[in-house]
Amino acid sequence: MESSFDKNALFANLNDIFLDLLPESLSWMAYLGTGLTIILIMVNAVLMLTAFGTYMERRVLGRFQTRLGPNRVGPFGLLQPLADLLKLITKEDLRPESADKITFFLAPVLMVTSMLVVVAVVPFGKDSFLADLNIGVLYLVGIPTIATVSMFLGGWGSGNRFALLGAARAVAMLISYEVPMIVSLAGILILAGSMSLVDVVQAQQIPFILLQPIAFFVFLVSASAEMNRSPFDLMEAESELTAGFHTEFSGMRFGLLQLAEFGEVVVTSAILATLFLRGWENPFIPADWQQVLPPQLWLIGKMLFFMLIFTWIRATLPRMRIDQVMAFAWKVLFPLALINMFVTAALVVAWPDPTYTQLWIMVGVNWAVAIGCLTGYTLSRGRHRQKPTESVRLVQIPAEVN
């Protein structure tokens, strides 16, 4: 048990403190206390970041639409998340007559849990993390899938046809987008040679956002589909389905669902920063740059950057149709991810232990492949040749009709 926490300095230090405090006979409690303390810190950090994320998202979204956003509660409206929370807590908690008691209760809880549990493997620094799993990336793609189950539980348990339709859409979409997401991660794993997130961060001599542009694009798109955010928010399309699977939820249950939705943005930003932007280290190109900030702040800064990008996407893109969403997953993202995986694999076979120069050649090849894919896709669509008038055909009306 001790060996897996050897390199976790955060754990070791806290464990020492607890061992000093506790009598000899209760030393087993030090282990428990340390784990619970780190969990407490992590969960609270994520929840605070989520609260700040909702505030930031609303302010920035307001500025994207040339308005101000919430600015009344507290200085600059910073207490707005607290006001929202108070409002949601004081609201009546309704459960429809036709709802299934167990699933209706379980859905929000499962959703928030699956969101929070993911953070366990995200390293906040070289020696500060909750757990350094040797299958960290598998954990990352596996655990958020519970959210899909909870969505279906909520939609089905509500006893509402809108909720069921939204849940069905969500499940169809999320399962489709799991595939390109996982395949896009394969390229990174090939380069890093390990599934542990700490190793993935330390393997990034050049940030993977440069080395794996296609994987980044595919992962960004699939992640925003996984989070059910615009332009993939058709499971809660207001104009068609009232609110999707959380139509019947009210009060703090609804609050939990919203928390999970915004929390997933924070968590996904953390994952993106870890996998593609060198996690806790500085994101600049000379890797031996002086550390300007503490590693935790670097990670949080990168998370805020990705949260801003997700807000930007939400402010711009309109909602897609369900057939477009499915076609995009299977016809565009999945082949792209496959191409990326094969190209990366070929490069790694060519240079099993790449030097710095060879890494830069890899960057060049990968970007060339990305641009080639874009051009090829454009040519295959034939948009550049077709003029709008050519698609209009004159139809000769037979004389006997008149």
Added chain:
Amino acid sequence: MPFGLGIAKGMMVTLRNLARKPVTVQYPEQRVTQNPRFRGEDFVWYEERCTGCASCAKYCPQGIIKIVTSPSGEQTQEGEKYKLETFDIEIARCMFCGLCVEACPYDALHMGTGFERAMPRKSDLVITVDELRASAKRPSTWFRPQLQDRGYDPASGEEVSWQDAGREATVAPTYDDMLKRWVEKR
């Protein structure tokens, strides 16, 4: 056009909007300039000009003006004026068409300039005669061209006395004018 360029263009549009100044007006602290012809909820009523003819009550499409008069006023000997016992305007149902103001033959009733009469109960939304007497005389220039011609702006805070509110105050006809109008035209 390469695939994805449209999305890139759209993203740039929103990014440009991010750099723009917000158009929001922070209402209680900042206010937009109000048009002088704005039809506000607080009616301006000049008791000195009113004869109690109740034309406004008759013309009101909603029937929300209630007028009770008594012949106990100062000039009732000449048959000119009635004293107003009640002049209730039930503002909750008012639709601000301004027909009462158009109907007033003596320019005694004017639209107001306010818009902040939120009340907890609907029954409170009645302007009584005492309130009409006491309220500040800042009429809107709607249907009152004489006020507009004078360059009067209710937003300036200037009050209009009852002598100045009427049409004759600006276009006072001289004896020659009256001759022209009544004698020479025939």
